[in-house]
Amino acid sequence: MAAKSPPDSTPRRPVLSVSARKIKDNAADWHNLMMKWERLNDNGFTTANKIVNMRISEQFQDNKLEIACDNNATEPEKPTPKYNEELDNCCAELLETLKHMTKIQLKMEKLTSTTKAICDLETFHRRAGNCTAPFFHTWPTPYFYEVSLKLSEMYKKELQLKQTIVQDIAHSADQDLMMVYLSSWLYQPYIENSSMLLLEAMLLETGHRQHGVVAELAAAMVGFGDLEADAVAQTKIVTTATISYIQTRIFLNRIESCALEL
Numbered sequence: 542m543a544a545k546s547p548p549d550s551t552p553r554r555p556v557l558s559v560s561a562r563k564i565k566d567n568a569a570d571w572h573n574l575m576m577k578w579e580r581l582n583d584n585g586f587t588t589a590n591k592i593v594n595m596r597i598s599e600q601f602q603d604n605k606l607e608i609a610c611d612n613n614a615t616e617p618e619k620p621t622p623k624y625n626e627e628l629d630n631c632c633a634e635l636l637e638t639l640k641h642m643t644k645i646q647l648k649m650e651k652l653t654s655t656t657k658a659i660c661d662l663e664t665f666h667r668r669a670g671n672c673t674a675p676f677f678h679t680w681p682t683p684y685f686y687e688v689s690l691k692l693s694e695m696y697k698k699e700l701q702l703k704q705t706i707v708q709d710i711a712h713s714a715d716q717d718l719m720m721v722y723l724s725s726w727l728y729q730p731y732i733e734n735s736s737m738l739l740l741e742a743m744l745l746e747t748g749h750r751q752h753g754v755v756a757e758l759a760a761a762m763v764g765f766g767d768l769e770a771d772a773v774a775q776t777k778i779v780t781t782a783t784i785s786y787i788q789t790r791i792f793l794n795r796i797e798s799c800a801l802e803l
Contacts, residue, residue, distance in 0.1 A: 560663070561676035563655065564659060567655060567656060569749060574652075575740060585638040592710055597719070600716070632711050635710075636707055649697075653689040656689045692740070699729050706725060709722070
């Protein structure tokens, strides 16, 4: 008689349904996309900083030439500005960064749309009399959609802001405005501080994270708020002014487009 093999003491993971697996994959995709966005944001800030420095340097040189021309009566006319190849390359690089960020934002919208479809499917099953339990721990399925939609809207608005910055940063003659552009690009006013907490909570619910990680993140965010209150307050002031200006620019651009069409 063959000896029976000892029972496997390793606990087996529960088998996820197709919808649950998709939501879990979406949570991982959200993490990857948001991390890619942050890397692109850092790269874009480095490029934008170079553009601003070159523009300020050009303005300084132009001012020196104007003073020299005013003092030299024999100078018939002012020299024409030279083509700046490095500035043009930086503008192209910043535009390329914006294109990658646009692709990421579109993928975020697709993730949100997929989650909405899963919610609709679950609603259909409920109406058919099939009572479904939560896919993971405590979150009802619609909450995954609410979080995805909130994150997607943040990045959509931030992308619109960055589009305007890319269009204007190399053409502005106002140094203060250029510094506001840099600050806005770096601090991303439309992406709220709660975005990372929402992401980590979603990763925790789907089993990608452990409880301690989210607790540490929440504590770090509270500590950061206590230590950097003054800096955050100053950033909010700059953010309010920037958003108002950007909204005006978008409105004027639409008026110009309508005028050209007429």
